[in-house]
Each structure stands twice: as structure tokens, then as C-alpha cells.
Amino acid sequence: MNDAHLPKNADAKYIQYIEHIEALKKEPLGKAIPKALFKKNVLKSLAGFVISYSLYIGSIIAIAYSPHWSVSLLLLLPAGLGGWGLHCIAHDCGHGSFSNSRIVNTLVGHLALIPLLYPFHAWRHVHNMHHSATNNLEMDTDWRPISKSVYDRMPFIDRVVYLFTRSFGFWAGTVHYWWVSAFRPSFFPQKKQRNEVRRSMLFVIIAGGAIITLLAMYTGLHGVLWYFVLPLLATHAWFSVTTLMHHTEEDVPFLERKNWSLNGSRILLTTDYIYPKWLLLLTHNISIHAAHHVSPTVPFYNLPKAQAALEAAYPGMIRQAPFTFKTLWRIITRCHFYDPQTGYYQSFSQAKNTSAEKTAHNAD
Amino acid sequence: MSFLTSIKGMFSDKDNTVISSQDDAAIKAWLMQRLAKHLKKDINELDSATPFEQYGLDSMFAVRVTGELEKVVELRLSPALFFENSCIDEVVSEITGSTPNS
Numbered sequence: 266m267n268d269a270h271l272p273k274n275a276d277a278k279y280i281q282y283i284e285h286i287e288a289l290k291k292e293p294l295g296k297a298i299p300k301a302l303f304k305k306n307v308l309k310s311l312a313g314f315v316i317s318y319s320l321y322i323g324s325i326i327a328i329a330y331s332p333h334w335s336v337s338l339l340l341l342l343p344a345g346l347g348g349w350g351l352h353c354i355a356h357d358c359g360h361g362s363f364s365n366s367r368i369v370n371t372l373v374g375h376l377a378l379i380p381l382l383y384p385f386h387a388w389r390h391v392h393n394m395h396h397s398a399t400n401n402l403e404m405d406t407d408w409r410p411i412s413k414s415v416y417d418r419m420p421f422i423d424r425v426v427y428l429f430t431r432s433f434g435f436w437a438g439t440v441h442y443w444w445v446s447a448f449r450p451s452f453f454p455q456k457k458q459r460n461e462v463r464r465s466m467l468f469v470i471i472a473g474g475a476i477i478t479l480l481a482m483y484t485g486l487h488g489v490l491w492y493f494v495l496p497l498l499a500t501h502a503w504f505s506v507t508t509l510m511h512h513t514e515e516d517v518p519f520l521e522r523k524n525w526s527l528n529g530s531r532i533l534l535t536t537d538y539i540y541p542k543w544l545l546l547l548t549h550n551i552s553i554h555a556a557h558h559v560s561p562t563v564p565f566y567n568l569p570k571a572q573a574a575l576e577a578a579y580p581g582m583i584r585q586a587p588f589t590f591k592t593l594w595r596i597i598t599r600c601h602f603y604d605p606q607t608g609y610y611q612s613f614s615q616a617k618n619t620s621a622e623k624t625a626h627n628a629d
Numbered sequence: 630m631s632f633l634t635s636i637k638g639m640f641s642d643k644d645n646t647v648i649s650s651q652d653d654a655a656i657k658a659w660l661m662q663r664l665a666k667h668l669k670k671d672i673n674e675l676d677s678a679t680p681f682e683q684y685g686l687d688s689m690f691a692v693r694v695t696g697e698l699e700k701v702v703e704l705r706l707s708p709a710l711f712f713e714n715s716c717i718d719e720v721v722s723e724i725t726g727s728t729p730n731s
Binding site: 394397403404450451454456459460522 | 696702
């Protein structure tokens with residue numbers, strides 16, 4: 266290992282991380298997962314789609330008949346869960362694991378992402394970028410932290426968005442990703458990708474526009490807000506919490522390109538959160554994440570077995586933890602900036618104190 | 630007809646150059662032309678081994694050209710490409726030598 270690439274104050278655990286990542290570089294991780302687990306069962310896939318759409322629509326109908334706004338507010342939780350479940354189905358479509366038919370995958374993917382007004386191909390291509398650069402400090406598209414010095418040079422509005430979405434506005438983090446990439450074909454390097462994104466955009470504009478127009482005509486602005494906009498935001502909250510927690514923790518670093526490897530990111534820089542069975546069902550096993558990163562084409566209903574096979578082949582390597590709000594709290598209060606000194610995270614206040622100390626030191 | 634053409638234009642790319650990410654000569658030529666255009670100089674006055682600093686290039690140029698170059702080589706590139714490599718020759722080697730981020 267070349268010490269020149271390590272952060273100045275890298276601790277023993279960080280160095281061990283880099284050594285493990287280096288050791289895994291050429292490891293055929295995917296071979297640990299039996300071939301039978303890649304086989305698709307369209308009925309199981311469709312069942313997931315129907316369950317999530319039913320939960321989403323059912324919750325919205327319940328909101329429409331809710332006796333009080335406070336009950337409606339509570340009902341946004343299952344509505345968002347339904348919308349998030351649909352996103353998880355679109356996730357399988359994007360990886361080609363929903364069915365063997367590309368047309369079916371594309372069609373279902375587009376339908377599943379309507380509640381989020383997310384053009385399917387835009388999401389698919391951004392998500393592939395995340396897979397090919399998970400926790401890469403320069404190239405990841407999801408929840409990539411920046412250093413305080415980069416933050417200081419950012420325009421004011423970007424600093425406000427970063428400050429908000431890395432802390433108490435974490436639930437809107439994916440809204441921001443949607444804003445910057447969903448309707449921006451120029452985000453994608455390949456012409457083929459850009460044209461696919463444009464077609465998906467057209468679909469969302471027509472289908473989403475029709476839904477919002479009909480809601481406005483028959484239910485007014487109140488309906489647009491409670492039956493579409495708020496469920497969309499609730500879906501984003503689930504989306505944000507899940508994706509933030511998968512690859513962010515105090516001791517799960519984002520790595521500079523020279524220390525990073527694809528294999529290492531797949532298994533070592535991912536946390537599998539242990540969900541209760543009902544939540545696993547409604548989120549289509551999305552929290553079984555390391556196995557998904559190792560082999561993205563494993564359908565969601567086979568992920569538990571894939572995880573077990575991976576754990577058997579690489580004992581102790583998969584990072585598993587129970588989901589707790591305490592963990593979420595720790596992430597949103599401490600994992601703010603990339604700390605180039607340690608390679609881990611700094612909180613906003615830690616970074617501020619470090620800057621103040623540096624200024625005082627320079628003044629002396 | 631013109632309305633339909635403009636709608637079609639919204640949903641397709643204007644013709645853009647596409648170069649193989651392995652074609653170092655073509656990438657170098659594209660970068661030299663782009664630099665000459667930016668500096669309003671003749672391409673023969675430029676040297677691919679001269680550090681960017683000597684041409685007085687700023688970060689805005691680096692970010693813009695990285696975005697354009699991504700579409701030319703149809704590959705995702707590091708935003709730090711022009712900061713980590715000091716001249717056109719190094720940028721070309723970086724792109725053709727390793728494509729881990731595709």
C-alpha cells in the first residue's frame with residue numbers, strides 16, 4: 266500500500282479498511298451467489314408491484330376519507346411507504362431483474378415511478394453511476410460528502426441546500442437529486458442515455474401532467490396537495506432515509522479514487538439494516554444491500570438467500586446492523602463533511618472549530 | 630413543419646463529436662482545439678505538454694471542458710480531471726490509460 270494516498274491522520278481502522286479493499290480487488294465476489302438465485306419469477310415481481318401500488322393508492326383513498334388532517338398526516342407514512350416500495354420495484358426494473366423482457370421492465374419502471382414524477386431512464390442511469398462508484402469521493406452520485414474547504418467555495422444557495430439536506434432536511438435529500446438529474450439529459454455522457462432520458466421525461470410530463478390536471482379539476486388544490494404532492498414528499502422521505510443510511514456512517518468512509526475499488530465498495534462500504542419482516546416485504550428487501558451491490562441482477566425476492574450465501578463465503582465481511590432512530594440521528598448530526606485529515610466525517614460544528622483554530626494559528 | 634422540427638430538437642441531441650475513449654490522438658486534437666478556441670489563439674501556438682497554469686486557465690474552464698469532454702468520449706470523468714493532471718498530455722493519458730469510472 267502506498268502511504269502517500271492515505272489521509273494524513275488515518276487511524277489503524279482506516280488503514281485496515283484500505284488493506285481489505287485492496288485484498289478484495291480481484292476477488293470474484295459474485296461467484297459466491299448460486300446461479301439459481303438469478304432466476305426471475307415474474308409473478309413474484311408483479312405481486313410486489315401490486316402490493317406497493319395498493320398500499321400507495323389505498324393510503325391516498327384513506328386520506329380522502331380521513332376525518333381530520335392529523336389522521337391524514339399519519340396516513341402519509343404508509344402512502345410514502347407504498348411509493349417507496351414502488352421505487353424499489355422500479356429499482357429491479359432498472360437492473361433488469363423484474364423480468365426477462367426489456368419492454369416489460371421499461372414499462373413497469375415508468376409506471377412505478379409516476380408517484381415520484383421521476384423519469385425512469387434518468388433514475389436508472391444515475392443509479393448505475395452510483396453502482397459503479399459507490400462511496401467514491403469524486404464519482405459517486407448519492408450522498409457524496411464534500412470537504413469544508415469545497416463547501417466554503419460553493420455559491421450561497423448550494424451551501425444552504427447542502428447544510429439542509431445533510432442534517433435535518435435529510436428527508437429531502439433525494440428531492441435535491443431529482444432536481445439536479447431527473448430532467449437534465451446533459452447530466453449523462455452518452456447520447457443514447459440522453460435520448461432515453463428525454464423519452465422518459467416526455468412520459469412523466471404527459472402522465473404526471475394528466476394526473477395533476479385531473480386532480481386539480483376534480484379535487485382542487487387541496488387534492489393536488491394531499492393526494493399527490495405530500496405523498497410524493499413522504500415517498501422521498503423513505504427514499505432519502507434508506508439511501509442515506511446504506512452507505513453513510515461515522516466509520517464508513519467515502520474514499521479517494523486511489524484508495525477505492527469497485528469490489529471493496531460493494532461489500533465493505535455498505536450497511537445491511539435489519540428490518541422487521543413486514544417492512545422487508547413492503548420495501549422488497551431493499552435493506553439487504555451488500556448482496557445487491559455484489560450482484561445487482563439478483564431479483565429482490567432472492568436477496569435473503571444471496572445475502573446468506575455471501576455471508577457464508579465471506580464470514581464477518583457483510584456489515585449488518587439493526588435499524589434504529591439513534592443511528593439515523595448520529596448520521597444527520599455528525600456525518601456532514603468529508604474530513605481530509607482522517608478520511609472519515611466531520612460535523613458542521615467540528616469543521617467550524619477546526620477552521621477557527623487554523624485562523625487563530627495563522628494569526629499567531 | 631418548423632414547429633415539429635423544434636419539438637424534435639428538444640428531444641434529440643445536436644450533432645456532437647464522439648471519439649473513442651481509447652483514441653489518444655483524437656482526444657488530444659479535440660482538447661487542443663478547445664483550448665485554442667478558449668484562448669483565442671492559433672492551435673500551432675499551443676503545446677500539449679505545457680502546464681495549464683501557464684495558460685492562465687481557471688476552474689470554470691476546467692469544469693466546463695470536463696462536462697463537454699464527457700460527451701465527446703461518452704464516459705464519466707472525474708470533476709478533478711483538470712486539477713489532478715497538469716497538461717493536455719496527462720489528461721489524455723488519464724482517459725485512455727484507465728477507464729474505471731465508465
